[in-house]
Structure formats: C-alpha cells, structure tokens
Amino acid sequence: MSDPTILARPSGGYAMLAVDQREALRDMMSTARSTDISDSDMTDFKVAAARVLTPYASAVLVDKEFGWDAVIDDEAVAPTCSLIAAADHFVAGAGEFVRESTFDTGLDIEKLKAQGAKALKLLILWREDRDPQERIDQVTEFVDVCRKHDLVSVIEPVSRGRWDGAPSDVEAGVLEAARELGDLGADIYKAEVPFKGKADDASVFDACRELSDTINGPWVVLSSGVDAERFPEAVGIACRAGASGFLAGRAVWASVLGAPSTVEELTATSIPRLKRLGEVVDDNIRH
Template sequence: MTSTAPKADLRALARPSGAFAMLAVDQREGLRAMMAAFQQAPVTDRQMADFKMAALRALTPHASAALLDRELAWDRAIAEGAVAPGCAKIVAADVLLPGNGELVSESSIDDLVVPATVKAQGAVALKLLVIWRPDDPPEPRIALVQDFVARCRAGGLISIVEPVGRKRRDGIAWNHADGILPAARELGGLGADIYKAEMPLFGKGSESEVRRACAELTRTVQGPWVVLSSGVEPDDFPQAVDWACGEGASGFLAGRAVWRTVIGKPDIEAALRTDAVPRLQRLAEVVDRAVAG
C-alpha cells in the first residue's frame, strides 16, 4: 500500500544545495570485523566507540548529517558534543542479529530507541535497516517498514529506510545486485521520507549501464533516495555517486567509502584528517554539483 501522508521537511538533513551528504558511523559487528583484521586481540566495544567519536569530531564539520548507533555511539556523542554544530543527528533504530553465516542476518525495530527521548536529545531522523532476500516472504518486511514509518511520524522524526540484500536461504546462488530494484519495488512506496539504497549494480559496469539502473530506481522509489557505499570501493564511490545523482538520486548516506581506509592506521586522528576528510569533502562537492546542476 502506498502512503499518501505528507512528507517531512528534509532540509535539516541537507546541504544548502539541497543535496544530502550524510555520514554513517552506525556500523556495529561490521566495524568490529574491519578492525579485527589489524590486531591479534579481540576488538573491544571501547575501541569501536573511541573510533566513532574520533570520526565524528573529524568528519561532521563536513557532513550535512551523521548516523549514529544507540549501542556504542549515541549517548557518548551527546555527552561529549562530538557532532559538529550544523550537522543533523540520525539514530539507527534497528537491532541487527547475526546468523546464516552473516554478521547481519535479521533486523528488527529497536524499542530502546524512544522517539521522544532521542528527539529531545537533538535527533531529527531515525534509520531502519531491512534485510531483503528473494526467497523470503515480503509481508513481514512490509509490515516492519510500515510500523517504523508510523513510529517516526508519531514522534515527529524523519524516517530513513535501508533495504540491504542478503543471500538466499535455500542456498541457490544469486547476484545480490539483482535484488536492489525488486527491493525498491516492494519497499520504496511505503511512505519512508528517504530511501537509502545499495548502489545499483554496485557501481560496476559501463557508465550507461549504471546510469540506466539508477534511473530505474528513481522511477521506482516514491520519494528521494540516497546511496550507501557498502559494496563499492572507496576510490570508486565518488564516480558512482555522480552517476546516481545524475539520474535522480539526492545524495549519499555512507561510511565505509569515507573512513574505511583509515582503519588500522597507527594515528587514527591524523589519518582521518588527511585521508577521510578529503574523501568526504570530495563527495560533498560531487553531490552539490550533480544535484544543483
């Protein structure tokens, strides 16, 4: 069922150009796995939280919004003022569960993220990750998104829905990129204020092929959509974002393409300044030019 309710005012999340240049630091077990590749000892929650705070301090002066998780980042970021003034705050309102050989196999709405509470703390939006599999029934996913959107509306918060493809349960091989458009057909008209999509074709293929896939996503999603960076190499992401915005995307909400290359560096804060900040600045320039032009 398509929602006909009025859309929220999204300007709080956007740059002056109207484009979205949003930073994600809500990664949980995925971040732990990235950090584990560079050390022998188990990665602690404190290590991850310290990295998130450093990333927020370095990068949010250059982002239009920042996405934080409740478990490791939200309360500490608020207490320490880690998010720069003028950068809107988004809370990840999802519980991410492992299984099926995957770091994130299922998701649900996090009832510990109370809309009224986080709004009073400065949040303007919530985000929900939805796991999409071609051989799972659509009804539970649809109900999940509808519940989330209703909670956001009732709480006066912008809703961001992020469908992410996973392997089939029956073990039959399939190309994850083939699920991006079907997921949008299923979930892109349920009233979410922003649809956060995996990059069509994961940015692989000729410019014309990627652009056609992005244009189809624009025709499918009933509202603005932005791209995430998982599945795209950091050096390739600016070009992918440029193509997506040229075909109707409104920007990005991404983390790995901005800060993944600094993981494991001996001086994280210096690496954030010299590597991650220029990456984010370049991406902001790309979306400003593409959306305004």
C-alpha cells in the same frame, strides 16, 4: 510533519556520514589492527570520526549500541550536522554479521529526540525467499512511528542472498526491493549502488534511473561493497540519474582503521574524501 531537507546541504543534496556499523566494524578494525577489538575501541573510533568529520557532513548516522551516548556526551557532532539514530536491532548468524534486522521498538524515542535526533534509520534485509508482507509491515510501522514523533524516516533496504542458501540474483534484488518498499511513505530511501559500481557508467546510470522511477521520494546511495576510489564517480552517476546524495561510511573512513593515529588519518584522508563527495553531490543533483 518532519522535513527531510533538515538532513541536507544548502544545495538540497544529502552528504551524510554513517558510523552505525556494529560487528562489521569490529571485524574491519580487528583485521586492520591485527588484534581483538573491544566495545570501547569501537566507541572511541565513532567519537573520533564524528568529531573530525561532521563539520563536513550534512547529517551523521549513529547507533545506540556502541556510539550514540558517547557521541552525545562528548558533544562530538558539529552544530551544522543533523543527527540520525539507528533504530534497527541486528542478529548475527549463518556466517553473516547481520542475519536479521528488526525495528528496535524498545528505543526511548523521545529521549533520542531530546538529545538531538532529527531522524531514525531502519535496515531492511531483502531476500527473495522471505515473506514480502513482513518487510512491508515493518517499514509501515517504522514510518508511522517516525511520523508520530515528528522524525524523518530513513529506510535502508539491502539485497541479500536467500535465507535457505540456494543461489539467487542479489543484484536483481536491489531493484525488486525498491519496487516493494519504495512507495511506502519513507522520507528518504537509502539504496545500494547498482552493481556495486563495478559495471560501466552507462549500466550504473540506467539502473539508477530505474531506481529513480521506482522510488517515490528522495533517495541516496550507500557505499558498502563499492571501491572507495570508485564511490565519488558512483555518487555522481546516481545523482545525475535522480538520486539526491549519499549516506555512507566505509568509503570515507574504512582505510584509516589501522592507522597509528586515527585522528591524524581521519584528518589527512577522510576529510578530503568527504569534502569531495559533498562537492560531487552539489555539482550533480538535479534541481
């Protein structure tokens, strides 16, 4: 059986880096650099981020579309950092970079394993007006495939607005998604920070406690939507409420995308951020 602690720090907490963003990354880079961004531009950034940052991460999440092969071929990942392959296929639409996310069953999973993958990750979009059974079936299939291949399964339910565009309580969907998908056997559950960290500490803590009470197994937070300066505090709050760490990208590296030298700025800015986040996890996880 796969053991999720292969993705953890010696403390037992998870300090995992995400560089699997796709068209959202292209948009962020284009905005930061005021120019069009090619596929190779994104790949170059992912390789640089992996090379500079993975010595300080317990695992790194990379997508097959723009990053995986180059990161592997360039031997950019530190030997102390475990590899997670993104197993989701994104479809854009209706003003969303990810309108739909499905399990990419066309992946050569045995090849990914041979290249060093220890885990797979699947993004699930939770919308209140979409069929819950479709999401449940997708997670169940994904978990079964991971077990068959002896890989750690990481699911990432993200609450989104209604498919039909009608008003909806996206924040409530964070907990509803956990209730629906948090006990389906995934080895690690990747959750949004409640209120995107914008609420007071007590409110964030109480909501994280609800997630801990709902999710059967270790769970970690992502950083999308959370201010980078607030994210370390949010990680600490979540860990004190029962989370086991983080799997995040934007809060670590988004601010460096427009820098004249990506490597220099990753070194000067992102390494200290990632080291601090790892220390926050070690200091706050509940043993």
